[in-house]
Amino acid sequence: MSPSNRQQVFEIVRGELARIVREQSPDFDADIGMDTSLTADLGLDSISLIEVAVALEKALCVDELPLGSWTERESDRDGQRFTVASLVDLCTEQLSAGGFVTAGTGEASLSLQVQ
Numbered sequence: 001m002s003p004s005n006r007q008q009v010f011e012i013v014r015g016e017l018a019r020i021v022r023e024q025s026p027d028f029d030a031d032i033g034m035d036t037s038l039t040a041d042l043g044l045d046s047i048s049l050i051e052v053a054v055a056l057e058k059a060l061c062v063d064e065l066p067l068g069s070w071t072e073r074e075s076d077r078d079g080q081r082f083t084v085a086s087l088v089d090l091c092t093e094q095l096s097a098g099g100f101v102t103a104g105t106g107e108a109s110l111s112l113q114v115q
Contacts (some may be wrong), residue, residue, distance in 0.1 A: 008035065009060070009095070015056045017042060017084065021085045024048070034085040052087075062094045 014032045021028045021042050029088045030041070038044045044052065070090050074081045 006088060006092055009091050010084070012059050013056060013084060013088050013091060016052060016059055020048060020052055022043075022053065032084060034083065034088065035080065036084045037080065038082045038087065039086065056087075056091055060091055060095060062091065065090060065094055 017032055017038075018028075021044070025043070030036075032042070038041060038049065038052075049067065053067055056062070057065055070086070074086055077086075
């Protein structure tokens with residue numbers, strides 16, 4: 001599956017985020033929108049973000065989501081950081097770059113830069 005537009009990517013990201021957050025907090029019922037903060041609003045920590053990345057790699061059939069460069073870019077931003085919108089943009093960029101899982105591998109990988 002390779003979503004063709006930003007709205008489709010958003011729906012997949014929102015679904016995976018809701019699933020993961022509900023695993024941690026079963027009574028979670030807040031809306032997840034583009035401006036939702038992954039850390040402040042959803043309470044995701046670094047390990048949860050890795051879990052989200054792996055889930056999205058599988059759901060989007062993407063080879064890898066470069067979390068290291070994403071966290072650097074987000075840390076350098078002014079204003080609200082680590083939002084659903086920035087995660088959707090990261091996924092959309094990877095899909096546009098052709099970072100699809102090659103047929104037959106069935107495995108998604110994760111590239112993290114430890115800082």
